[in-house]
Amino acid sequence: MRTLIMSTALTLGTAIGAMAETIEIEMLNKNDEGERMVFSEELIRAEIGDVIRFVPTDKSHNAASVKNAVPEGQEPFRGKINKAVEYEVTEAGLTAVICTPHQAMGMVALIMVNDDVSNAEQILDARIPGKGGKKIEALVEEARASVVDVEEEDEQTS
Template identity: 40%
Template structure:
C-alpha cells in the first residue's frame, strides 16, 4: 500500500469514527406536568434518565406554570448553569459525564426535580446525595438516584 493510500485509508477511518459518534447521539424528552401518571403533583416525567455524553434532553412544558433550570451546585464541574423561560422548552446538551440536577423554579420546594446522569460513576454523585433541600425534593431525588442504580 502506498503512503497516499495509507493516508486516505486513515482519513476514511477517522471520518467514519466521527460519523459513528454523532449518529449515536440521542434526544430524550422530559415532560413538565402538574400531575404525573402516578398521581403525584408537580413532576418531571420521566424524573430520572440515564444518557450518554453528547445526548440532548428536551424539557417540554405540557402544563403551564413550569420552567426547567439546572441547580448550580449540583452539576458536573465546569458545566454552566442554564435556565429555561416559563412555559417554554429547554434543550440541555449533555457535554460532560456526571449527575445533572434540574428543578422547576416555582415548584422546587414541592419536589419538582429531575435527575440526568451521564456515565457510570458520576464524579459529583456524593455532592448530589449530600445536598440540602426541602424534604419532598430530597425524597424524590433519592428515589430517582435509586431508580438509576445509585
C-alpha cells in the same frame, strides 16, 4: 465465545454512543400515576452528546439545573416559566434538575450521564428543599444502585 459477545457489545455501544439523541422530558401538572407537579421522567439516563429537551406540556413550570449540582465543566441551564429549554450534555456525571416554583413539592429530576455517579455527594449537598430534596436523595440512591447492578452482572457473566 465470550470475546465474540464482548466485541459485539462494544460495537453496539460505540454505535449508540456516536448517535446523539434528543431526549424529551415533559413538565406536567399530573402524571399517569396521579402524582402532581412532576417531570415525565425522574431518573434521566443520557450519554455525552445527547440533548435533553424539557417541554412545557402543562403551564407554570420551568426546568433548571441546581447550583453546584452539575458535573465539573458542564454548562448549567435555566429555562423560563412556560418555555422549552435544552440541556446539551458535555460531561459525564449527575445533574440535579428542578422546577423552580415546585421543587419543594417534589418536582425534581436527576440526569445520569454515561452511568457515572462519581459526583453523587455533590448532588446530596445541594440542599433542595422539602419533598424535592427527599426525592433527589432517592434518585441518587436509585442511580447508584443501577450502576452497582450493572457491575455485578458483568462479574457474573465473566
